[in-house]
Amino acid sequence: MPALTDVKVRTAKPREAVWKLSDGGGLQLWITPAGGKHWKLAYRFDGKQLKLSVGQYPVTSLADARDRREEAKKLLARGIDPSAHGKVQKATAAVTAATTFKLVAEELVEKKRREDRAEATLTKTSWLLSFAYPSLGNMPISEITAPQVLDVLRKVEARGRLESARRLRSVMGEVFRYAIATARAEGDPTAALRGALVTPKVKHRAAVTDRAAFGAMLRAIDGYDGQPVTKHALQLMALLFPRPGELRMAAWDEFDIPNAVWTIPAERTKMRRAHRVPLPKQALAILAALKTETGQGPLAFPSVRSAHRPISENTTNAALRRLGYSVDEATSHGFRATASTLLNECGLWSADVIERALAHVEKDDVRRAYARGEHWDERVKMAQWWADELDAMRSERSV
Numbered sequence: 001m002p003a004l005t006d007v008k009v010r011t012a013k014p015r016e017a018v019w020k021l022s023d024g025g026g027l028q029l030w031i032t033p034a035g036g037k038h039w040k041l042a043y044r045f046d047g048k049q050l051k052l053s054v055g056q057y058p059v060t061s062l063a064d065a066r067d068r069r070e071e072a073k074k075l076l077a078r079g080i081d082p083s084a085h086g087k088v089q090k091a092t093a094a095v096t097a098a099t100t101f102k103l104v105a106e107e108l109v110e111k112k113r114r115e116d117r118a119e120a121t122l123t124k125t126s127w128l129l130s131f132a133y134p135s136l137g138n139m140p141i142s143e144i145t146a147p148q149v150l151d152v153l154r155k156v157e158a159r160g161r162l163e164s165a166r167r168l169r170s171v172m173g174e175v176f177r178y179a180i181a182t183a184r185a186e187g188d189p190t191a192a193l194r195g196a197l198v199t200p201k202v203k204h205r206a207a208v209t210d211r212a213a214f215g216a217m218l219r220a221i222d223g224y225d226g227q228p229v230t231k232h233a234l235q236l237m238a239l240l241f242p243r244p245g246e247l248r249m250a251a252w253d254e255f256d257i258p259n260a261v262w263t264i265p266a267e268r269t270k271m272r273r274a275h276r277v278p279l280p281k282q283a284l285a286i287l288a289a290l291k292t293e294t295g296q297g298p299l300a301f302p303s304v305r306s307a308h309r310p311i312s313e314n315t316t317n318a319a320l321r322r323l324g325y326s327v328d329e330a331t332s333h334g335f336r337a338t339a340s341t342l343l344n345e346c347g348l349w350s351a352d353v354i355e356r357a358l359a360h361v362e363k364d365d366v367r368r369a370y371a372r373g374e375h376w377d378e379r380v381k382m383a384q385w386w387a388d389e390l391d392a393m394r395s396e397r398s399v
Contacts, residue, residue, distance in 0.1 A: 004029065009062050012037065027069045029057065039065040041072055045081045052083045099184045101144060102137035105129050105175045116272055128168045129175070131156050141179045146189040150196055162198050169193060207334030208325075209341040215393030217330065220323045222394070229311065230319045232290045233301050237316065237332055239283045239387055241339035241358065243270060244332040249310045250300045252291075260284060264359075275359045278380040280387035343386065353378045 004023040012021060014035045021029040026042040037057035043050055054060065054068040072082040109129075113122055132152050136144055149172060156165040172190050179185035208214045218238060224231040236247060246264050255262050260279040269275050279287070287300075294300055297307035316332040336358060343354045353375045 004062060006062055009037070009057060023062070023066070023069075025069055025073070027054075027065055029065075039068075041069055041082070043072065043076060043082065045076065045083075050081075050083060052086070099141055099179075100138050101141045101175065102129075102133050104141050104179045104182075104184060105132075105137075108175055108178045111178075116266075118267075118270065118272060125171055128164065128171045131164070131168055132172060141176070142185045144176075144189060146192040149189050150193055153193070153197060157198055165197055166199075169197065207337035207341075208330055209338055211342065211393060212396070214338055214342070215396055217323075217325070218390055218394045224319060224323060226319055226322060227304065228293055229290065229301055230315055232286050232293075233311065233316055234319060234332075235286050236283060237335040238338075238390060239280065239286070240277055240383075241336045242277065243336070243359070244313045244316065246275075248301050248313060248316070251298050252295060252300055253298070255279075255287060255300070257284065257287065269359060271359065276376070277357075278376070278383040280384040282387040282391070283383075339386065342389075343382070346389075348385070349378065349382050350375075353382060357382065 004021055008021065009029060012029065012031050014031055014033050016033060018030055018032050020040075021031070023029070028040045028042060030038045030040055032038070039054040039057065039060055041052040041054050043052065052072060054065055054072075057065075060068075075082045075085055109122060109126055112125070132149075135152050135155075136148060139148075149169075152172075153165045153169055156168055169190050173188055176185055176188040176190060180188065208217050221231065221234045221238065224234065233247060237244070240247070240262070242264065246268055249268060250262070250264075254264065257279075260281075262277040262279055264275045264277065266272050266274045290300060294302055294307075299307065299310055301311045303309045303311050313332060317327075320330050320332070321327070340354060340358060343349055343357075344351065356375050357379050
């Protein structure tokens with residue numbers, strides 16, 4: 001029969017010195033002169049007499065203390081020191097509590113920054129993660145479940161941001177996989193959410209891909225009566241089909257006119273590596289005209305407000321609207337789709353040459369390993385052919 005009862009524990013009075021009440025099996029209640037009552041477990045391990053604190057009464061009841069005694073006995077039977085085991089569990093719990101989703105997410109973003117990812121990409125990643133922080137930011141990442149992640153994503157969906165919800169799931173998956181790789185989580189709850197979100201309808205950037213219609217657009221651009229810098233930007237977008245940000249932020253020192261090459265620096269390309277663009281004679285003529293207008297400053301396409309700030313992407317899009325093209329008909333980014341479509345349809349150039357000209361990266365790892373060349377000579381020929389083809393489209397004749 002147990003030596004202690006709840007009444008005996010509750011009514012035990014303090015004395016001048018610490019005294020003990022035993023419950024058997026090594027479990028003791030220590031009563032201090034100040035009136036404190038502490039549960040201790042006396043046990044032997046590895047030939048030594050040891051003691052383990054198992055709680056303070058009344059927070060830890062007699063029944064709770066007995067449960068912890070039994071747990072300790074099970075550990076001893078397996079050759080585990082209960083005291084050491086408790087310290088490990090306490091340390092693990094502290095690490096788990098400190099390893100929050102936000103902490104790991106911010107660490108991942110910083111890792112991407114050290115890998116020299118584009119600042120725009122880092123900003124977008126941080127923006128997406130900000131949707132998860134209010135609900136999950138302070139939670140231990142190892143304790144977050146799929147339903148909790150889904151709740152966050154559903155809130156983004158409810159705001160009509162279907163594509164943002166899809167991308168957030170992907171970014172959160174990166175965070176969980178990074179936590180797994182760094183031994184701070186055991187699973188990725190986003191993997192269980194495949195198919196759980198509403199699939200957004202893909203809306204491609206508007207582009208003119210009909211030869212005759214594109215010829216009409218080129219004639220309209222040539223007749224543009226707005227800012228000459230904007231007109232030249234549109235003409236070069238058609239000729240060189242770069243990403244809009246790569247062209248509008250171009251500096252004059254990137255253009256090697258004698259060798260007919262424009263080198264876009266790595267920090268401004270999507271793939272974070274320098275990209276060379278061959279300049280056909282038509283592009284050189286446009287750059288020569290542009291030089292007389294903006295050559296006194298560092299930027300080829302400066303804003304009307306400052307020679308040290310480039311035009312915005314909205315500048316070229318607004319010009320297309322002024323020319324009569326709606327947002328559903330044409331965008332500055334659409335020149336890339338036009339070039340890709342018509343170059344592939346003509347059948348004169350290999351897909352690898354076209355993809356390299358577009359600064360795309362091969363998605364297949366094996367193909368990418370064997371396709372490191374720039375295909376430069378073919379790209380130079382293709383650039384001049386394309387420029388001549390645009391002249392033909394303007395005059396409604398075929399090359």
